[in-house]
Amino acid sequence: MILHYFKRNENIQNELDNNIYKLIIEIINKLYSNDKFKLKKDFNSSFEITTFLLFIVFFTFKNKSYKSEKQELINKFINDLDYSLRNLGIGDMSIGKYVKKYVKKIYFRFDLYDKIFEKQDKDKFQIFFNKLEILINNNNLLSSYLFDLACKSIKLSKSRKFNEFKFYLN
Numbered sequence: 001m002i003l004h005y006f007k008r009n010e011n012i013q014n015e016l017d018n019n020i021y022k023l024i025i026e027i028i029n030k031l032y033s034n035d036k037f038k039l040k041k042d043f044n045s046s047f048e049i050t051t052f053l054l055f056i057v058f059f060t061f062k063n064k065s066y067k068s069e070k071q072e073l074i075n076k077f078i079n080d081l082d083y084s085l086r087n088l089g090i091g092d093m094s095i096g097k098y099v100k101k102y103v104k105k106i107y108f109r110f111d112l113y114d115k116i117f118e119k120q121d122k123d124k125f126q127i128f129f130n131k132l133e134i135l136i137n138n139n140n141l142l143s144s145y146l147f148d149l150a151c152k153s154i155k156l157s158k159s160r161k162f163n164e165f166k167f168y169l170n
Helices: 002-032 043-060 067-087 094-120 122-131 141-157
Strands: none
Touching: 002 043, 002 067, 043 067, 043 094, 043 141, 067 094, 094 122, 094 141, 122 141
C-alpha cells in the first residue's frame, strides 16, 4: 500500500516535468516554423535552443528547492540527446563520449547564461548567441526575441510553483 503511494506521486511529478518539456518542444517548433528567424534545421540548432529554454526554467527557480524536478528535466533532455545522437548514426561504442561532451556544453551554457541574466545584459547575450551559428543569416531578431521571452517568463513565473511555470511568448 505504501509503495503504491510513492509510485503514484512519482507519476504525478513525471507528468509535470513532461508538460514543461512539451512546452519547450512546442516553442522550438514555433521558432522553426517562423520564417523571420531563419533557423538552420539541424541538430546543433535544436540543441542550443533547447538548452536555452531549459535554462529559463532553471534560472526562474534557481533559489528554490525544486532539485528533483530540475534533475528530472535534465534527465529527459539527456535521454532525448542520446536518442537523437543514435538517430544521427552514432553507435553504442562512442555514444557515451558524445553525450558527455554535450552535457558539458549544457552546464557551460547554463553558467554563461546565468551571468548574462544576472546582469540583464542583452548585448552580451546577442553576441554569444550569434556565435552559435544556428541562423541562416546572423540577424538579432531571434536573439532579441529569446532574450525578451526569457526576461518576461522569469519575471512572471518567479512567484509561481514549479508545476505552474509558463513561457510567456510575445
